[in-house]
Amino acid sequence: MVQKLDRRKRYTRMALKNSLMELLKEKPVSSITIKEICEHADINRSTFYSHYADQYDLLTHVEDEIIDELNQALLQYDYTQEKEALAMLKYLLEYVYSRHEHFRILFSEHGSKRFTHKVMYAAQTHIMNDFNEPEHRMSEIAAKYLTIYSVSGSITVIEYWLENGMKESADEMAKIITEISKPC
Template structure:
């Protein structure tokens, strides 16, 4: 029972969400007010407070939704591939799926990444990476004791790098295909940034 949500709620939430995104694109999250949102959404201002505490709460909930989506993409794949986790085939397909998701939801992603949604998402991804790489270490080809640098920095490095590239891609209008982006990203990660820059690893 009660798995269905009242259509009125769905409608207003959708309208609010859309208004939020367009306003973030237009004037940035800082500059927008609850009044702005409800005006653009053609919603009574009081109605907003029936669903959200304030604009920050709205942002948080939007963020959580996106975070859940991302998490699901990661889980869906890591679940399948107990065996195929070798030789970089897995990460490539993960990353490609993620890029496809980002492209499909480009406006929301752009809006969120322009706020501190960045931080929140990155923190969550780092947690997920840690969990899946080190704890239930199905990825048998990575072992914490083999690391040549502290694990927390390695994870931060990779997570932040990937987000940076995603952001650049979104800002540039998603010109490359998700598959191309996945290739680029895994290429840099697997071969190393300097190798990707056309240099054979120098001795330093």
């Protein structure tokens, strides 16, 4: 019985998340009502409120789920090793590709700037941890600015890639981002 309830909860949450993502294609979260989300998901309002406080809470859960998955992947790589950095970037781009609709929507004007900031923060945190290793001679402040510059540029390149139909493979994009991110 418990497993059946867990499965129902997961299904309900998935339906609500998918409904929100579909509606975000058309308009910003501030213009989406709970009624619209529920009608689109074929779920009643009381069920919605048993899972989420409002549409913003639902959006936060969608974003956090993606960020948690990204963080788990980022923990597996050592950015100080060039081959690992390239492998990590390729993995992340493959992940973005596998969920391209969600990323395209969340990075769009209908998404939330908060999501972009969460992605940037996650990447910066992991990269900065590697810059704190003793073999790096860069000052902490210089490393922080370099990381911000590199991460924000990479995200902008990924947004462009998403908006233009992802014609390049994840491998090609990883090489491009790595090449343009190298200090002169």
